[in-house]
Amino acid sequence: MPEEEVPQMEEEGGKKKKKSRIPFMTIIISAIVAGAMSYLVLMFMAPKIISSNVAKEQKSKEPSTTQLVQPREITAVLISPGSNETFPLKGANQVVVIDFLIFKVGSDACRAAIADKSSEILDALSKIFFSKEKSELSTAAGIELLKRQIKEATNMITGFVGDKEPYGVINVYIRIKAFASTE
Numbered sequence: 001m002p003e004e005e006v007p008q009m010e011e012e013g014g015k016k017k018k019k020s021r022i023p024f025m026t027i028i029i030s031a032i033v034a035g036a037m038s039y040l041v042l043m044f045m046a047p048k049i050i051s052s053n054v055a056k057e058q059k060s061k062e063p064s065t066t067q068l069v070q071p072r073e074i075t076a077v078l079i080s081p082g083s084n085e086t087f088p089l090k091g092a093n094q095v096v097v098i099d100f101l102i103f104k105v106g107s108d109a110c111r112a113a114i115a116d117k118s119s120e121i122l123d124a125l126s127k128i129f130f131s132k133e134k135s136e137l138s139t140a141a142g143i144e145l146l147k148r149q150i151k152e153a154t155n156m157i158t159g160f161v162g163d164k165e166p167y168g169v170i171n172v173y174i175r176i177k178a179f180a181s182t183e
Contacts, residue, residue: 073170076103076111078118084177085122087129092182094134099177101125103154107167113158114169124153134179147172 079085079101086095105111114121128149136142151169155161160168 073104073106074108074111076105076114076169077101078103078114078121081175086180087126088182089129089137089179090131090133092130095180095182096129096132096134096137097177097180099175100173101150102173103151103169104171104173105168106160106170110158110160110168113160114154117157120157121154124157125150128153137176137179143174143176147174150174 077100079098081100083098083100085098085101087098088095103114105114128146132142132146137146150172154172155165155168158168
């Protein structure tokens with residue numbers, strides 16, 4: 001039979017002691033090298049991990065300038081309260097007196113577009129009012145229809161249609177102060 005390797009035993013003071021196969025210093029060196037490698041990997045990887053997390057947080061907090069920001073409600077005033085703008089109604093026998101016309105918009109870009117194109121929007125308002133009669137503007141349903149038409153016309157003029165619509169006019173606030181006869 002082949003001889004099996006048997007750990008060698010040394011006698012020391014009458015006691016038998018096994019000789020270890022791996023020297024004690026090799027274990028210590030391996031542990032030090034492994035710890036040093038772990039430390040180096042951590043030192044090189046930690047800044048990248050931390051900076052990527054910080055960048056993600058900042059990116060979520062600060063909107064990109066190339067994209068539209070998440071819709072939010074901003075006030076845009078077309079007719080200031082107390083201005084008392086008049087628009088002729090159907091047949092031009094009567095006018096409607098508008099105390100104010102204020103929009104809630106979804107972006108600063110829409111508010112700026114309303115300010116830039118205010119004359120075009122006022123022209124569209126004249127056309128809308130010229131197609132209305134006093135009886136149409138004296139009911140809640142008529143007012144809601146008027147608001148929807150103003151909203152659609154303003155979004156069309158400012159270019160906030162389709163996918164951009166949430167960033168355009170969200171709501172219209174109008175106060176009809178009076179109706180007057182032109183005769």
